[in-house]
Amino acid sequence: xxxxxxxxxxxxxxxxxxxxxxxxxxxxxxxxxxxxxxxxxxxxxxxxxxxxxxxxxxxxxxxxxxxxxxxxxxxxxxxxxxxxxxxxxxxxxxxxxxxxxxxxxxxxxxxxxxxxxxxxxxxxxxxxxxxxxxxxxxxxxxxxxxxxxxxxxxxxxxxxxxxxxxxxxxxxxxxxxxxxxxxxxxxxxxxxxxxxxxxxxxxxxxxxxxxxxxxxxxxxxxxxxxxxxxxxxxxxxxxxxxxxxxxxxxxxxxxxxxxxxxxxxxxxxxxxxxxxxxxxxxxxxxxxxxxxxxxxxxxxxxxxxxxxxxxxxxxxxxxxxxxxxxxxxxxxxxxxxxxxxxxxxxxxxxx
Amino acid sequence: xxxxxxxxxxxxxxxxxxxxxxxxxxxxxxxxxxxxxxxxxxxxxxxxxxxxxxxxxxxxxxxxxxxxxxxxxxxxxxxxxxxxxxxxxxxxxxxxxxxxxxxxxxxxxxxxxxxxxxxxxxxxxxxxxxxxxxxxxxxxxxxxxxxxx
Numbered sequence: 239x240x241x242x243x244x245x246x247x248x249x250x251x252x253x254x255x256x257x258x259x260x261x262x263x264x265x266x267x268x269x270x271x272x273x274x275x276x277x278x279x280x281x282x283x284x285x286x287x288x289x290x291x292x293x294x295x296x297x298x299x300x301x302x303x304x305x306x307x308x309x310x311x312x313x314x315x316x317x318x319x320x321x322x323x324x325x326x327x328x329x330x331x332x333x334x335x336x337x338x339x340x341x342x343x344x345x346x347x348x349x350x351x352x353x354x355x356x357x358x359x360x361x362x363x364x365x366x367x368x369x370x371x372x373x374x375x376x377x378x379x380x381x382x383x384x385x386x387x388x389x390x391x392x393x394x395x396x397x398x399x400x401x402x403x404x405x406x407x408x409x410x411x412x413x414x415x416x417x418x419x420x421x422x423x424x425x426x427x428x429x430x431x432x433x434x435x436x437x438x439x440x441x442x443x444x445x446x447x448x449x450x451x452x453x454x455x456x457x458x459x460x461x462x463x464x465x466x467x468x469x470x471x472x473x474x475x476x477x478x479x480x481x482x483x484x485x486x487x488x489x490x491x492x493x494x495x496x497x498x499x500x501x502x503x504x505x506x507x508x509x510x511x512x513x514x515x516x517x518x519x520x521x522x523x524x525x526x527x528x529x530x531x532x533x534x535x536x537x538x539x540x541x542x543x544x545x546x547x548x549x550x551x552x553x554x555x556x557x558x559x560x561x562x563x564x565x566x567x568x569x570x571x572x573x574x575x576x577x578x579x580x581x582x583x584x585x586x587x588x589x
Numbered sequence: 590x591x592x593x594x595x596x597x598x599x600x601x602x603x604x605x606x607x608x609x610x611x612x613x614x615x616x617x618x619x620x621x622x623x624x625x626x627x628x629x630x631x632x633x634x635x636x637x638x639x640x641x642x643x644x645x646x647x648x649x650x651x652x653x654x655x656x657x658x659x660x661x662x663x664x665x666x667x668x669x670x671x672x673x674x675x676x677x678x679x680x681x682x683x684x685x686x687x688x689x690x691x692x693x694x695x696x697x698x699x700x701x702x703x704x705x706x707x708x709x710x711x712x713x714x715x716x717x718x719x720x721x722x723x724x725x726x727x728x729x730x731x732x733x734x735x736x737x738x
Contacts (some may be wrong), residue, residue, distance in 0.1 A: 352594040352663065359598060363605035370609070370618045412614055483637050547617070 246298030254291045261288050377556070378543040387438065387538070390522055392457075392466045394426065395436025400564040401557060404438045404538040406526045409454055409473050410447035410481050411534045413547035418474035424550040435557060439470065441522040442534050449481055449488040451519065456492040458515035463501050472498065540564065592723040596677065596716060597659035600652050603712040606705055607648030614643040631703040636694045644691065648709060651684055655716060662723075674727045677720040684713040 261284045268274050268281075293311070387404050403425075407414040429435045443450040453473050460469030472495045478484055480491035489510055496506045509515070526536075536545040537553075540560025548556075612618040614637065631637065637644055655677065662673040688710035695702055 349663075352590060352598075355598055356601065359601050359605075363601070363608075367605065367608060367612065371612060413618070416615070416617065 246295060251295065254288075254295055257284075257288045257291055261285065380538065380541045380543050387440065387525065390525060391438045391440035392461060392470075393436055393438045394467055395430040396433045397436070399430075399433055399436040401435045401540055401560045402438060403435050403557065404440060406440050406442040406531045406534060406536045406538075408442050408444045408447060408450050408534040409457070410450035410477065411444065412477070414535045415474045415477045416547040417535050418471065421548060421550050421553060425553060428550075429554070429557060434561060439466075440525065441519045442526040442531060442536075443519060443523060444534060447482055449485070451513075451516065452488040452492060452510070453480060454519045455513055455515050456489070456496065456510055458518060459506050459509035460496060460499065460501060462509060463505070465499050465501060468499050469496065591663070592719050592726070593659050593662040596719045596723070597656055597663060599712055599715055599719070600656035600659055603709060603716070604649060604652035604656055606709055606712070607645055607652055610645035610705055610709075611643060611649050614645050631695055631699055631701050631706060636691075636699060647687075651680075651687075652712075655680055655684070669727065669730065671724075671727050671731060674720070674724040678717070678724045681713065681717040681720045685717045688713045 264284060265274070265281070268277055386402070391404070405417075407418075409415075425435075425437065430437050441454045443454050457466055457469045457473055460466055473480075473492070476491065476495060480488040485491060493503075493507060493510065497503060533545050535547060536543060537548070537556075539553075539556045540563060542556055542560065544556055609618070639647055658673055658677050658680070661667050662670060662677070667673055691706060692710055695706065
């Protein structure tokens with residue numbers, strides 16, 4: 239452009255308008271052709287011309303001297319310098335549509351939204367999972383008039399214990415395995431062996447676990463030789479070896495486990511192969527259905543029913559409530575279980 | 590909110606779902622909130638393990654890596670990284686293929702549908718779509734200066 243003139247007349251103003259229109263038309267034309275950014279050099283020249291002429295127009299219109307106008311421009315540029323830098327790096331071409339789009343900035347307001355959402359998701363996710371992992375299940379107050387369970391399952395503990403805990407469990411259920419391996423040793427050592435509670439195991443083999451019937455039957459077969467609880471522990475400790483996802487022949491794993499206990503193997507294997515105790519297991523299963531047991535493991539502790547793999551503290555809390563409510567001398571007589579109970583002093587097995 | 594941020598957020602949702610299923614699998618959580626009951630069936634099937642680890646654990650690892658990459662890609666330092674975009678495309682593409690295989694098993698082998706697994710599969714597809722869009726945009730941005738010259 240030429241040196242600025244001292245006057246800005248009508249002719250020059252019309253010329254500026256023509257320059258602006260020409261620039262707008264050229265941008266629109268290139269956009270239609272999908273070449274908006276491919277002619278960047280030409281656009282830069284046009285914009286430069288227009289910008290220079292706009293500068294002169296501004297100087298004349300406001301009666302500023304060129305020096306004052308330039309100072310004002312420098313200050314304005316400095317104030318918007320950061321924004322201009324972002325614009326420079328953010329304009330990109332969307333290959334799919336051929337139109338310029340702005341990629342969001344990597345800091346500032348939109349980033350704040352991202353970090354807020356991230357924080358909310360983290361807190362919600364961790365909070366929900368923590369709650370699920372530590373909740374003590376849905377504690378249900380049972381009708382005290384419902385007849386207690388008797389003559390079913392396998393019992394460990396003193397017949398005169400003040401409270402009986404009944405567990406409905408499935409040998410293949412992961413949560414039952416977690417309780418048996420992590421919590422039950424403490425339960426036996428601190429509550430069963432001290433005579434505060436006795437513990438009754440009731441079979442509830444879920445339909446979704448095809449191998450679990452073999453495990454329940456194997457435990458019953460061990461109970462024929464007074465080794466139910468030892469077999470119970472071994473079955474849970476080796477759940478990942480005989481479960482449905484591990485094998486289609488669970489007895490090939492269960493029989494060696496029985497051998498570890500020193501059982502009479504011909505008797506045990508005959509029992510396993512004949513599925514001898516399926517009727518008893520089915521009776522226990524039906525009892526669970528009749529009582530509407532929602533999931534495994536589910537515990538009936540006194541007059542409360544609670545589901546889930548409880549930690550020892552959670553378990554003890556419910557037991558304490560039952561002990562506080564129990565009359566001296568026990569809440570009910572211990573009926574003979576369907577199989578012989580293991581001695582109350584059976585050694586808890588670590589995981 | 591750009592695509593990479595969205596990818597990170599969606600991956601985080603997938604991470605927590607996979608963690609939930611992994612917790613169930615390891616017995617930390619007693620029961621699954623699954624209306625159809627199919628989740629138990631699927632999780633108890635012989636297909637619930639892959640290379641010696643629960644499938645849900647693989648899901649946890651997958652979503653964790655996708656989240657980490659997407660989060661890195663949101664940082665200014667890697668804002669224009671084409672390698673990160675490509676890594677996200679490849680990783681999420683693998684996730685879609687693995688999910689498709691799991692859906693096949695659920696429908697035609699196990700004959701049970703786990704709703705959480707369906708949600709996870711949808712998330713895998715969304716992540717893949719976001720990764721492809723991001724990769725295309727990154728490539729276009731890289732090529733734009735060359736055409737100006």
